[in-house]
Amino acid sequence: DAGVIQSPRxxxxxxxxxxxxxxxxxxxxxxxxxxxxxxxxxxxLLIYFNNNVPIDDSGMPEDRFSxxxxxxxxxxxxxxxxxxxxxxxxFCASSLTREQYFGPGTRLTVT
Amino acid sequence: xxxxxxxxxxxxxxxxxxxxxxxxxEVTNFRSLLWYKQEKKAPTFxxxxxxxGIEKKSGRLSSILDKKELFSILNITATQTGDSAVYLCAVxxxxxxxxxxxxxxxxxxxxx
Numbered sequence: 001d002a003g004v005i006q007s008p009r010x011x012x013x014x015x016x017x018x019x020x021x022x023x024x025x026x027x028x029x030x031x032x033x034x035x036x037x038x039x040x041x042x043x044x045l046l047i048y049f050n051n052n053v054p055i056d057d058s059g060m061p062e063d064r065f066s067x068x069x070x071x072x073x074x075x076x077x078x079x080x081x082x083x084x085x086x087x088x089x090x091f092c093a094s095s096l097t098r099e100q101y102f103g104p105g106t107r108l109t110v111t
Numbered sequence: 112x113x114x115x116x117x118x119x120x121x122x123x124x125x126x127x128x129x130x131x132x133x134x135x136x137e138v139t140n141f142r143s144l145l146w147y148k149q150e151k152k153a154p155t156f157x158x159x160x161x162x163x164g165i166e167k168k169s170g171r172l173s174s175i176l177d178k179k180e181l182f183s184i185l186n187i188t189a190t191q192t193g194d195s196a197v198y199l200c201a202v203x204x205x206x207x208x209x210x211x212x213x214x215x216x217x218x219x220x221x222x223x
Contacts, residue, residue: 004153033210043154043199045210056210091153098143098203100211102153 004103006092012109018080021106024073025094033093033100034067034077043091049075082110113138117200117214125222128190132217134200135182144176144183145211147199154199157185187219195221 005024013019025032033048047057052069060067064083069075079086087110093100114137124130136144143161147154158167160176160183167174171190176183187194197218201211 042215043201043211043213045212048210059210098145099156099159100145101156104153 004092004094004101006090006103006106008106009104010107010109012111013082014111015083016081017110018078019082019086019108019110021077021090021092021108023075023077023092023103025075025092026101027073029094029096029101030072031095031100032069032075033095034075035091035093035102036088037091037105038088046077079108082108084110086110113202113204113212115200115202115212115214117198117217119217120215121218121220123220123222124190126190126192128221129186129188130190130219132185132187132198132200132219133182134184134214136200136202136212137181138202138204138212140204141178142203142209145201145203146174146183146185147201149197149199149216150195157198190221192221192223195219 007022030051034046035043037043046059047067048055049069065079067077089105089107091105092103116135118133143159145159146157148157158174163176163178171188174185197216199213199216201213203211
Protein backbone atom coordinates (compact mmCIF):
# COMPACT_ATOMS: atom_id res chain seq x y z
CA ASP A 1 0.00 0.00 0.00
CA ALA A 2 1.31 3.47 -0.85
CA GLY A 3 0.16 4.93 2.43
CA VAL A 4 -1.48 8.32 2.76
CA ILE A 5 -0.56 10.59 -0.13
CA GLN A 6 -0.47 14.35 0.16
CA SER A 7 0.23 17.02 -2.40
CA PRO A 8 1.93 19.34 -2.80
CA ARG A 9 4.78 18.54 -0.41
CA UNK A 10 5.81 22.19 -0.27
CA UNK A 11 3.81 25.30 -1.06
CA UNK A 12 4.98 28.88 -0.94
CA UNK A 13 2.39 31.53 -1.59
CA UNK A 14 1.74 35.18 -0.97
CA UNK A 15 -0.66 36.54 1.56
CA UNK A 16 -4.18 36.76 0.19
CA UNK A 17 -3.83 33.89 -2.26
CA UNK A 18 -5.97 30.76 -2.19
CA UNK A 19 -4.21 27.55 -1.19
CA UNK A 20 -5.54 24.03 -1.77
CA UNK A 21 -3.97 21.02 -0.09
CA UNK A 22 -4.84 17.52 -1.25
CA UNK A 23 -4.98 14.12 0.40
CA UNK A 24 -5.56 10.55 -0.73
CA UNK A 25 -6.21 8.24 2.26
CA UNK A 26 -5.25 4.60 2.50
CA UNK A 27 -7.72 2.50 0.55
CA UNK A 28 -10.38 1.01 2.81
CA UNK A 29 -9.91 3.49 5.63
CA UNK A 30 -13.17 5.21 6.50
CA UNK A 31 -11.81 8.01 8.68
CA UNK A 32 -9.80 10.95 7.40
CA UNK A 33 -8.20 13.66 9.54
CA UNK A 34 -6.55 16.99 8.84
CA UNK A 35 -3.98 18.25 11.36
CA UNK A 36 -1.77 21.32 11.50
CA UNK A 37 1.65 21.36 13.19
CA UNK A 38 3.55 24.44 14.34
CA UNK A 39 6.41 24.88 16.77
CA UNK A 40 4.25 26.98 19.08
CA UNK A 41 1.09 24.87 19.17
CA UNK A 42 2.26 21.38 18.24
CA UNK A 43 -0.10 19.07 16.36
CA UNK A 44 -3.70 20.24 16.31
CA LEU A 45 -6.73 18.52 14.86
CA LEU A 46 -8.54 20.72 12.36
CA ILE A 47 -11.35 18.50 11.07
CA TYR A 48 -12.18 14.87 10.52
CA PHE A 49 -14.50 12.87 8.28
CA ASN A 50 -16.16 9.50 8.62
CA ASN A 51 -17.41 7.90 5.41
CA ASN A 52 -16.87 11.23 3.63
CA VAL A 53 -19.07 13.15 6.09
CA PRO A 54 -17.51 15.87 8.28
CA ILE A 55 -17.91 14.83 11.92
CA ASP A 56 -16.04 17.49 13.88
CA ASP A 57 -14.75 20.76 12.46
CA SER A 58 -14.37 22.55 15.76
CA GLY A 59 -10.62 22.79 15.24
CA MET A 60 -10.90 24.79 12.03
CA PRO A 61 -9.44 28.14 13.03
CA GLU A 62 -11.79 30.41 11.10
CA ASP A 63 -14.00 30.77 8.07
CA ARG A 64 -11.00 31.13 5.79
CA PHE A 65 -10.48 27.37 6.20
CA SER A 66 -12.70 24.81 4.52
CA UNK A 67 -12.40 21.08 3.86
CA UNK A 68 -14.23 18.69 1.60
CA UNK A 69 -14.27 14.99 0.96
CA UNK A 70 -16.18 14.36 -2.26
CA UNK A 71 -15.40 10.63 -2.27
CA UNK A 72 -13.65 7.95 -0.24
CA UNK A 73 -10.30 8.47 -1.94
CA UNK A 74 -9.87 12.23 -1.96
CA UNK A 75 -10.03 15.21 0.36
CA UNK A 76 -9.02 18.85 0.10
CA UNK A 77 -8.23 21.54 2.65
CA UNK A 78 -8.58 25.05 1.31
CA UNK A 79 -7.41 28.33 2.80
CA UNK A 80 -8.83 31.49 1.24
CA UNK A 81 -7.41 34.06 1.70
CA UNK A 82 -4.15 32.81 3.17
CA UNK A 83 -2.26 34.73 5.86
CA UNK A 84 1.33 34.47 7.15
CA UNK A 85 0.09 32.92 10.42
CA UNK A 86 -1.22 29.96 8.41
CA UNK A 87 2.38 28.90 7.76
CA UNK A 88 2.71 25.37 9.17
CA UNK A 89 2.96 21.73 8.18
CA UNK A 90 -0.44 20.29 7.36
CA PHE A 91 -0.86 16.56 7.83
CA CYS A 92 -3.56 14.31 6.57
CA ALA A 93 -4.14 10.99 8.37
CA SER A 94 -6.49 8.08 7.80
CA SER A 95 -7.64 5.20 9.93
CA LEU A 96 -9.90 2.21 10.22
CA THR A 97 -9.60 1.96 13.99
CA ARG A 98 -8.00 4.37 16.48
CA GLU A 99 -4.52 3.84 14.98
CA GLN A 100 -4.03 6.71 12.56
CA TYR A 101 -1.59 6.67 9.65
CA PHE A 102 -0.12 10.00 8.68
CA GLY A 103 0.84 11.30 5.28
CA PRO A 104 4.17 13.06 4.68
CA GLY A 105 2.64 16.49 5.18
CA THR A 106 2.51 19.70 3.18
CA ARG A 107 4.81 22.45 4.36
CA LEU A 108 2.98 25.72 3.71
CA THR A 109 4.77 29.06 3.79
CA VAL A 110 2.71 32.22 3.37
CA THR A 111 4.79 35.35 2.79
CA UNK B 112 -11.05 20.98 26.93
CA UNK B 113 -8.88 17.86 26.59
CA UNK B 114 -5.29 18.33 27.65
CA UNK B 115 -2.12 16.27 27.19
CA UNK B 116 1.14 17.26 28.88
CA UNK B 117 4.46 15.61 28.12
CA UNK B 118 7.69 15.83 30.04
CA UNK B 119 10.46 16.49 29.69
CA UNK B 120 10.18 18.73 26.63
CA UNK B 121 13.69 17.77 25.62
CA UNK B 122 16.23 15.22 26.73
CA UNK B 123 19.83 14.56 25.76
CA UNK B 124 21.40 11.22 26.73
CA UNK B 125 24.26 9.02 25.61
CA UNK B 126 23.94 5.92 23.49
CA UNK B 127 23.20 2.92 25.67
CA UNK B 128 21.30 4.86 28.33
CA UNK B 129 17.72 4.07 29.29
CA UNK B 130 15.15 6.85 29.05
CA UNK B 131 11.64 7.32 30.40
CA UNK B 132 9.25 9.75 28.76
CA UNK B 133 6.13 10.91 30.57
CA UNK B 134 2.64 11.78 29.44
CA UNK B 135 -0.22 12.97 31.63
CA UNK B 136 -3.69 13.75 30.42
CA GLU B 137 -7.04 15.25 31.31
CA VAL B 138 -9.79 14.21 28.95
CA THR B 139 -13.48 13.54 29.07
CA ASN B 140 -14.55 10.08 27.91
CA PHE B 141 -11.05 8.65 27.63
CA ARG B 142 -10.82 5.83 25.10
CA SER B 143 -7.14 5.24 24.42
CA LEU B 144 -3.65 6.71 24.57
CA LEU B 145 -1.28 6.49 21.66
CA TRP B 146 2.46 7.04 21.27
CA TYR B 147 4.00 8.22 18.02
CA LYS B 148 7.60 8.78 16.91
CA GLN B 149 8.28 11.75 14.66
CA GLU B 150 11.56 12.20 12.88
CA LYS B 151 11.86 14.81 10.14
CA LYS B 152 8.60 13.73 8.60
CA ALA B 153 5.22 12.31 9.54
CA PRO B 154 4.48 10.75 12.94
CA THR B 155 4.69 6.98 12.90
CA PHE B 156 2.63 4.83 15.23
CA UNK B 157 4.31 3.06 18.15
CA UNK B 158 1.69 1.89 20.66
CA UNK B 159 -1.94 2.17 21.58
CA UNK B 160 -2.93 1.63 25.21
CA UNK B 161 -6.46 1.21 26.47
CA UNK B 162 -6.13 -0.73 29.73
CA UNK B 163 -4.21 0.08 32.89
CA GLY B 164 -1.23 -1.95 33.94
CA ILE B 165 -0.72 -3.92 30.75
CA GLU B 166 2.70 -3.27 29.30
CA LYS B 167 3.03 -3.01 25.55
CA LYS B 168 6.45 -3.96 24.21
CA SER B 169 8.21 -3.68 20.89
CA GLY B 170 11.90 -4.45 20.93
CA ARG B 171 13.65 -1.94 23.17
CA LEU B 172 10.51 0.19 23.55
CA SER B 173 7.78 -0.40 26.08
CA SER B 174 4.86 1.57 27.43
CA ILE B 175 2.32 1.34 30.19
CA LEU B 176 -0.84 3.22 31.12
CA ASP B 177 -2.23 4.18 34.53
CA LYS B 178 -5.86 5.22 34.12
CA LYS B 179 -6.28 5.97 37.79
CA GLU B 180 -3.42 8.49 37.90
CA LEU B 181 -4.02 9.57 34.29
CA PHE B 182 -0.56 9.08 32.89
CA SER B 183 1.55 6.89 30.68
CA ILE B 184 5.27 6.31 30.32
CA LEU B 185 7.34 5.29 27.34
CA ASN B 186 10.61 3.52 28.10
CA ILE B 187 13.48 3.06 25.71
CA THR B 188 16.33 0.80 26.82
CA ALA B 189 19.83 0.59 25.33
CA THR B 190 19.21 3.74 23.30
CA GLN B 191 20.73 4.14 19.85
CA THR B 192 21.31 7.26 17.75
CA GLY B 193 18.42 6.17 15.54
CA ASP B 194 16.09 6.68 18.48
CA SER B 195 16.65 10.43 18.22
CA ALA B 196 13.25 11.91 17.40
CA VAL B 197 10.28 13.74 18.85
CA TYR B 198 8.01 11.35 20.77
CA LEU B 199 4.37 12.37 20.76
CA CYS B 200 1.68 11.26 23.13
CA ALA B 201 -1.97 11.55 22.06
CA VAL B 202 -5.30 10.66 23.58
CA UNK B 203 -8.51 9.59 21.94
CA UNK B 204 -11.82 10.44 23.53
CA UNK B 205 -15.37 9.92 22.43
CA UNK B 206 -16.59 7.19 20.15
CA UNK B 207 -15.14 5.67 17.02
CA UNK B 208 -11.80 6.58 15.52
CA UNK B 209 -12.14 10.23 16.50
CA UNK B 210 -9.52 12.92 16.33
CA UNK B 211 -6.53 12.81 18.61
CA UNK B 212 -5.40 15.43 21.10
CA UNK B 213 -1.61 15.59 21.06
CA UNK B 214 0.94 16.72 23.60
CA UNK B 215 3.76 19.02 22.53
CA UNK B 216 6.18 16.10 22.41
CA UNK B 217 9.51 15.18 23.96
CA UNK B 218 12.52 15.94 21.79
CA UNK B 219 14.97 13.12 22.46
CA UNK B 220 18.58 13.38 21.33
CA UNK B 221 20.89 10.38 21.62
CA UNK B 222 24.56 11.28 21.52
CA UNK B 223 27.08 8.69 20.33
